[in-house]
Amino acid sequence: MNKPLDPITLPAVTDSAVSQWPDVDSLYRRFDALVKQPIRPLKRDALNKVMGYFDERCQGSRRLSEEAKKYIPGGVQHNLAFNHPFPLAIAQAKGAHLTDVDGNRYIDFLQAGGPTLLGSNHPAIREQVNRILDDCGPVTGLLHEYEVKLAQLVCELMPGVDMVRLLGSGTEAVMAAVRLARAYTRKKWVIKIGGAYHGWSDQLVYGMRLPGTGRMEAVGIPRGATAHTQESPPNNLDALRRRLQINRLRGGTAAIMVEPFGPESGTRPVHPDFNRQLRKLCDEFDTLLIFDEVVTGFRAGLGGAQAYFNVMPDITVLGKCLTGGYPMAGAIGGRRDVMQLLAGGIGTSARRAFVGGTLSANPLSCVAGYYALLEARKLNAPALAGRAGDRMRKGLEEIINRRGLPYVAYNMGSIVHLQTSGVLLLDTSNPLKLLRARNEAKSRKHMMEEMGAAYTAHGLITLAGSRIYTSLADTDDVIDDALERFDAVFQLV
Numbered sequence: 001m002n003k004p005l006d007p008i009t010l011p012a013v014t015d016s017a018v019s020q021w022p023d024v025d026s027l028y029r030r031f032d033a034l035v036k037q038p039i040r041p042l043k044r045d046a047l048n049k050v051m052g053y054f055d056e057r058c059q060g061s062r063r064l065s066e067e068a069k070k071y072i073p074g075g076v077q078h079n080l081a082f083n084h085p086f087p088l089a090i091a092q093a094k095g096a097h098l099t100d101v102d103g104n105r106y107i108d109f110l111q112a113g114g115p116t117l118l119g120s121n122h123p124a125i126r127e128q129v130n131r132i133l134d135d136c137g138p139v140t141g142l143l144h145e146y147e148v149k150l151a152q153l154v155c156e157l158m159p160g161v162d163m164v165r166l167l168g169s170g171t172e173a174v175m176a177a178v179r180l181a182r183a184y185t186r187k188k189w190v191i192k193i194g195g196a197y198h199g200w201s202d203q204l205v206y207g208m209r210l211p212g213t214g215r216m217e218a219v220g221i222p223r224g225a226t227a228h229t230q231e232s233p234p235n236n237l238d239a240l241r242r243r244l245q246i247n248r249l250r251g252g253t254a255a256i257m258v259e260p261f262g263p264e265s266g267t268r269p270v271h272p273d274f275n276r277q278l279r280k281l282c283d284e285f286d287t288l289l290i291f292d293e294v295v296t297g298f299r300a301g302l303g304g305a306q307a308y309f310n311v312m313p314d315i316t317v318l319g320k321c322l323t324g325g326y327p328m329a330g331a332i333g334g335r336r337d338v339m340q341l342l343a344g345g346i347g348t349s350a351r352r353a354f355v356g357g358t359l360s361a362n363p364l365s366c367v368a369g370y371y372a373l374l375e376a377r378k379l380n381a382p383a384l385a386g387r388a389g390d391r392m393r394k395g396l397e398e399i400i401n402r403r404g405l406p407y408v409a410y411n412m413g414s415i416v417h418l419q420t421s422g423v424l425l426l427d428t429s430n431p432l433k434l435l436r437a438r439n440e441a442k443s444r445k446h447m448m449e450e451m452g453a454a455y456t457a458h459g460l461i462t463l464a465g466s467r468i469y470t471s472l473a474d475t476d477d478v479i480d481d482a483l484e485r486f487d488a489v490f491q492l493v
């Protein structure tokens with residue numbers, strides 16, 4: 001390294017990426033109404049036409065997905081690629097659009113599951129990545145200028161982060177956060193909110209998607225691995241307090257981990273004061289507060305949800321937008337005194353929480369992340385993507401109301417939720433309701449998949465038929481084009 005680090009002197013971002021928090025009470029009433037009524041799927045003849053699209057226009061994708069099934073379990077490597085009736089094979093990604101191997105063009109609201117806030121394959125980032133690949137290749141295993149620059153920038157942007165340790169993925173960063181919290185507090189219990197997703201580590205495949213489902217998806221995971229994981233219902237501080245009180249008599253709670261917008265990227269949004277109250281509760285019980293900002297980090301504003309709510313967690317988990325859509329996106333950040341316990345090095349005698357990773361903090365990921373975040377800051381990307389999300393949600397609400405449908409659209413900036421079947425909102429608040437929800441989930445999930453297929457056949461790629469991520473590339477024209485397509489789908493109901 002023969003150059004000093006660039007000073008970070010960029011304009012402050014004044015606009016909030018989340019212009020308005022949803023009216024949570026009214027939303028929960030609409031969720032309740034949606035799940036209490038029978039599903040409103042596509043008409044059957046319309047569904048046949050939708051399937052006709054895949055037969056007529058997607059033969060290249062069909063062939064590749066048939067081939068994939070021979071070598072890849074289930075035919076896809078990535079859960080979000082598993083779409084009805086078969087996964088589309090993408091040949092080109094640029095800005096707001098994707099093109100499949102058959103030449104069909106789509107508006108991309110999946111955004112690879114969230115990281116591409118600037119739109120796909122942004123040229124400014126690609127140029128820097130190519131430069132690093134020419135200079136030193138993707139990895140050396142030794143210190144590189146850009147791992148310092150990225151860490152420095154993250155500390156500057158995220159108010160609750162004094163130090164950063166880069167890892168391979170959000171899942172790895174969650175694992176590290178749990179280990180660090182236990183090492184720091186010397187306590188063992190970890191509480192999560194029911195329905196939240198924190199990756200796929202043994203300890204956190206627990207109470208996923210639907211609150212109250214505990215080990216439902218913990219196939220292949222020994223009971224011991226989840227023995228000190230607990231879930232608590234969303235938006236319920238009293239229930240959290242009770243757990244903390246009981247845990248205090250049994251060794252204490254190391255951490256409460258939350259998705260700060262609410263479980264599943266705000267599918268069940270938090271009450272606006274929830275995080276502040278949670279902070280107080282953690283302080284009262286000497287428990288660390290972990291914000292899993294894998295989705296909200298940089299997307300909810302460059303300072304993440306912690307800046308939006310002005311609530312500082314002790315530990316922050318990052319991923320996705322951290323490396324601008326390039327591999328490998330994972331990091332843990334936090335208070336200096338806590339983070340010191342993650343000190344790297346081989347065979348040190350100091351007490352520490354051990355983490356590792358051959359490819360962690362490689363120059364390729366770090367240069368991509370550094371320039372993606374700088375570009376996001378320069379272009380005001382979180383706020384502009386948030387405005388696109390507002391426009392999308394308002395348009396969807398207008399269509400839903402005009403057509404008299406029970407569907408619910410809401411957004412927090414560039415994270416837009418579109419609930420048509422309500423499968424993620426089923427009431428699981430007591431054992432009887434949980435049983436009913438588990439029975440109903442299958443048909444509701446199938447309806448969501450059919451809606452996803454219909455969106456695709458109309459040129460719209462969504463996340464599992466119920467989530468829409470907007471990006472800087474989503475101009476008003478792109479959103480208005482998308483809204484016309486959503487209207488055409490809702491006409492088929």
Ligand SMILES: Cc1ncc(COP(=O)(O)O)c(C=O)c1O
Nearest residue numbers: 169170171197198199294295319
């Ligand atoms: C809130 C949250 N935490 C953690 C993860 C896991 O991140 P990764 O897929 O990078 O392992 C995800 C992934 O979607 C997530 O949404």
